[in-house]
Structures are given as structure tokens and as C-alpha cells.
Amino acid sequence: MKRKVRDEPGYKPIAILNEVQRKYGVELKYYTAWRCKEKTMYDIHGDESNCYDKLRRYCRALKLNNPGSCADYEIDPQAQKFLRIFISFGNSILNFHRGCRQMICLDGTHIKNKYKGCLLSAVSKDPNDELYTLAYAIVDAENDRNWEWFCNKLKEILVYQNGGLLKNYTIFSDRHSGLIKAIPLAAIAPTRQEFEEHISLIVQSMPRAESFIRDLDPNRWANAYFSGDRWGIMNSNQVDCWNGWVKDERSLPVPSMIDAIRIKIMKMIGNR
Known part of the structure; x- marks a missing residue:
């Protein structure tokens, strides 16, 4: 199942049960299929409980190798647990100012990995009326505190690339x-x-x-x-499309999720 799970991170244990039954005529217990999925994810991505330590290195590497990028990572200083991470790539910010409409759609969607959380996103439309990713963040929960933090980070990158000035932007959200x-x-x-x-x-x-x-x-x-x-x-459908676009990635551990979305963004920009 390793190849299948690598291609489709959201592949569920019940699907493993059905495929083994269909191919080999063997009936597995659900727990066996669940263990299969857990073992496969471990072999591919490592120990998910320790993966959050990789985020510090990832943020440093991103800023070093992609100038102008914003990558901020926060933990709870007392509990030493992951709180949130904000990612916006330098070229995404620059090209947003160069040619995208001055509108931003905001939304959040649930993460499907073991530790859950929420994926927040800010998207726009390019001059060809196609979806454009400006920034995204992974937070422990969708609440007022995290949305305020996300919007402040968003404001920082908009002001920084615009010479310290903030333009008028139209914000679309499912309030x-x-x-x-x-x-x-x-x-x-x-x-x-x-x-x-x-x-x-x-x-x-x-x-x-x-x-x-x-x-x-x-x-x-x-x-x-x-x-x-x-x-x-008239609506925020474009950000709903983005949530569907990263559906499989939302099942990955956080570091793998962040990097998989980066690769999708690079491929989309390259194709265009």
C-alpha cells in the first residue's frame, strides 16, 4: 500500500479493507488496515509526533533560499507545543503586487492528519482570472486569536512589498x-x-x-x-476551490503538508 498512500495521502483504512478484499479475497479487520496506514505514513514521513521540530529548520531554509519570503513559526513557550506557522513565498508576494487584482479571499479548512488543526489561506485571482495563492498558515484551531494573527501577518507582507504603504484591498470571507x-x-x-x-x-x-x-x-x-x-x-468560491485543490495534502504531517503545497504552487506557476 505504500505507493498508493504516497500518491494519495488521504487514502482511508476502509479503502484498504475494500482493496484487499477485491484483489485477494481476504477480509481484514479495520484495526489491521488502520495499522497498515499508520505504518506506511511512518515509513514515508517519519514520526509525526516529532515532526514539528523540523519546522524551525524549514522556516530558516525558506528565508535563506527564497528571498523576500515570510515564514514564521510559533510554539507555546510553557507547554512547548506547536501553535501555528505562516508561509508566504517571496515571488508569490511580489507577483501579487505586480499583476493580481487588489482582492483577497480568506478561508479556513480542517486538517485531516493525526493531530488535526486548521489550514488558513489567502488567495486572489491573477490577470487571467485564475486562482492565485498568496499565503497560507497551519494553526491549532480556527478561532479569533489565530485569525487576528494571520491577518496581521498578511498585512505585514502587503505593506513590506509596497514601500511601507497599505493599498485598499477588498476582502472576501465566509463570515x-x-x-x-x-x-x-x-x-x-x-x-x-x-x-x-x-x-x-x-x-x-x-x-x-x-x-x-x-x-x-x-x-x-x-x-x-x-x-x-x-x-x-459575488462570493468566496475561489478559496473553496483552493481548499479542494489541497485536499490530499491536508492528510499529511505538517512539514510534509507545507512542502507539498509549495510544490503544487511551483508547478501551477510553472505551467502558467
Whole structure:
């Protein structure tokens, strides 16, 4: 199974069970298949519990060999446990300023390895309207504290490459996981009058939603009230595409995950 797991890190023990049954007619217990997957991951990537020590060396090597890159790694000083790591490559930052739209999509997705965590990302679109990776981070959890840290790091690289000045950027994000389905009907209203008409229809059909909708700042999600540039984008689907693009890598130990994403970014830029 080693070749299969190396090509598909997200290959699950249940898939191992099914493949062994189909190929050889042998029925394995789930625990046996799970041990097979664990042993294979160990042979390929080493001991996952000790792999976080590699991140310090990785950050130093990245800054040394890829000038202009940002690679910051933090641990809990008391517990001596991994907290988070932020990665943005020098050329990714430089070319974002040279030709990408002044818009950034932010999102987080769950990591599927043994120790879990969350993968945060900042992506944009290049002049050909294709997905562009600006930065990503691995954190212990998706919470306000880690998002604030991520955004501050993002601000640092944007200001540094722009001569100490911060341009106006349009930020797209999925701010609430539980938005009611009817709200997008109002989000595409081009005028305030149409917006209010749509909202009235929603409130009539769902009275309990009124306070929820009214408490949201329409400047941040409704076309009719948004004063910035939307760059022709109505949602954050592009960052969802990025999450799917790194689906297999999210099953790897953290150092391997970071480097596998680096390789994917390099190949994408090379192909373009």
C-alpha cells in the first residue's frame, strides 16, 4: 500500500479493507488496515509526533533560499507545543503586487492528519482570472486569536512589498457558517430600494430572521451598500476551490503538508 498512500495521502483504512478484499479475497479487520496506514505514513514521513521540530529548520531554509519570503513559526513557550506557522513565498508576494487584482479571499479548512488543526489561506485571482495563492498558515484551531494573527501577518507582507504603504484591498470571507439560505437573494440587489424589498420578503416569510438580518452590517455583504470594488466577484468560491485543490495534502504531517503545497504552487506557476 505504500505507493498508493504516497500518491494519495488521504487514502482511508476502509479503502484498504475494500482493496484487499477485491484483489485477494481476504477480509481484514479495520484495526489491521488502520495499522497498515499508520505504518506506511511512518515509513514515508517519519514520526509525526516529532515532526514539528523540523519546522524551525524549514522556516530558516525558506528565508535563506527564497528571498523576500515570510515564514514564521510559533510554539507555546510553557507547554512547548506547536501553535501555528505562516508561509508566504517571496515571488508569490511580489507577483501579487505586480499583476493580481487588489482582492483577497480568506478561508479556513480542517486538517485531516493525526493531530488535526486548521489550514488558513489567502488567495486572489491573477490577470487571467485564475486562482492565485498568496499565503497560507497551519494553526491549532480556527478561532479569533489565530485569525487576528494571520491577518496581521498578511498585512505585514502587503505593506513590506509596497514601500511601507497599505493599498485598499477588498476582502472576501465566509463570515458566518450559519447564514440562512435566503440572504443571497438580497446580496445581489444593485440598489438600496431593491435590497429593502428583498429583505421585506424574507422577513415576511421568516419573521424570526428579522433581528438576525438587521443586526448584520449590509456594508459588508450587500451590493447595494458596499462602497468598495467587488472586482466582479459575488462570493468566496475561489478559496473553496483552493481548499479542494489541497485536499490530499491536508492528510499529511505538517512539514510534509507545507512542502507539498509549495510544490503544487511551483508547478501551477510553472505551467502558467
